[in-house]
Amino acid sequence: MSKTAIISANDVDVFYGEKQALNKINLDIPENKVTSLIGPSGCGKSTFLRSINRMNDLVDICRVEGSITIKGQDIYAPEVDVVALRAKVGMVFQKPNPFPKSIYENVAYGPKIHGLAKSKTDMDEIVEWSLIKAGLWKEVKDRLDQPGTGLSGGQQQRLCIARTIAVKPQVVLMDEPCSALDPIATAIIEELIDELRSNFTIVIVTHSMQQAARVSQRTAFFHLGELVESGPTKSIFTSPEDERTQNYIMGRIG
Numbered sequence: 001m002s003k004t005a006i007i008s009a010n011d012v013d014v015f016y017g018e019k020q021a022l023n024k025i026n027l028d029i030p031e032n033k034v035t036s037l038i039g040p041s042g043c044g045k046s047t048f049l050r051s052i053n054r055m056n057d058l059v060d061i062c063r064v065e066g067s068i069t070i071k072g073q074d075i076y077a078p079e080v081d082v083v084a085l086r087a088k089v090g091m092v093f094q095k096p097n098p099f100p101k102s103i104y105e106n107v108a109y110g111p112k113i114h115g116l117a118k119s120k121t122d123m124d125e126i127v128e129w130s131l132i133k134a135g136l137w138k139e140v141k142d143r144l145d146q147p148g149t150g151l152s153g154g155q156q157q158r159l160c161i162a163r164t165i166a167v168k169p170q171v172v173l174m175d176e177p178c179s180a181l182d183p184i185a186t187a188i189i190e191e192l193i194d195e196l197r198s199n200f201t202i203v204i205v206t207h208s209m210q211q212a213a214r215v216s217q218r219t220a221f222f223h224l225g226e227l228v229e230s231g232p233t234k235s236i237f238t239s240p241e242d243e244r245t246q247n248y249i250m251g252r253i254g
């Protein structure tokens with residue numbers, strides 16, 4: 001594991017039943033940077049992302065082998081509390097999915113179940129901090145009691161980001177967080193991702209190479225369940241070492 005890596009995947013294999021979706025993945029993910037996972041459809045990007053917070057545990061037929069460590073701790077060790085792990089490694093999904101509750105309650109939910117606020121004042125502060133960090137505070141501060149589902153798609157996605165960061169995770173996983181958004185909402189989220197990396201380590205799956213180039217410092221290219229290469233985003237896009245990466249970047253595959 002390199003010195004600056006917060007997440008380290010070592011020989012990770014993932015199977016769905018008999019079918020192997022990931023083959024011997026070795027990847028170090030550095031702290032306080034944005035790492036994007038790119039590659040053609042079905043190459044295993046989401047599977048890898050979901051193995052970082054054990055979301056794959058929810059799929060009965062899914063089996064993970066090898067090891068993934070976060071700050072040196074094996075997240076698949078038997079003593080790991082998966083609920084606590086998912087607070088430490090939060091996730092933002094493709095489609096904004098706020099709870100059918102108020103804006104305030106959407107953000108307060110995580111801190112409440114993890115006992116992070118001792119008083120209403122504490123909770124108010126956490127909610128405000130999270131909404132500010134998610135770039136949503138100004139737009140919603142006068143209507144915190146209104147339903148989160150009443151916001152626009154882009155605002156809902158920022159609400160989901162606020163909800164994720166409210167429990168102060170170390171890592172935020174994002175699975176195509178802009179794919180349901182228009183270009184303006186996408187640009188706002190991309191700017192936000194750049195700001196968030198000072199507090200969090202971000203791993204993002206994206207189909208858009210332009211997005212990977214805009215938001216990430218590191219890029220990992222997956223193909224048919226293999227990690228073909230990874231490195232600084234600029235090098236991956238301007239001088240990839242492997243022909244498969246080159247072909248993907250030139251639009252010849254995927």
Ligand SMILES: Nc1ncnc2c1ncn2[C@@H]1O[C@H](COP(=O)(O)OP(=O)(O)OP(=O)(O)O)[C@@H](O)[C@H]1O
Pocket residue numbers: 016021039040041042043044045046047048059
């Ligand atoms: N729940 C599941 N059950 C069975 N097979 C699955 C499941 N989820 C994914 N797979 C298979 O694992 C492989 C990798 O899928 P995955 O969704 O990780 O790829 P991806 O690169 O994220 O694709 P996309 O870009 O289309 O989202 C595919 O062959 C897919 O069919």
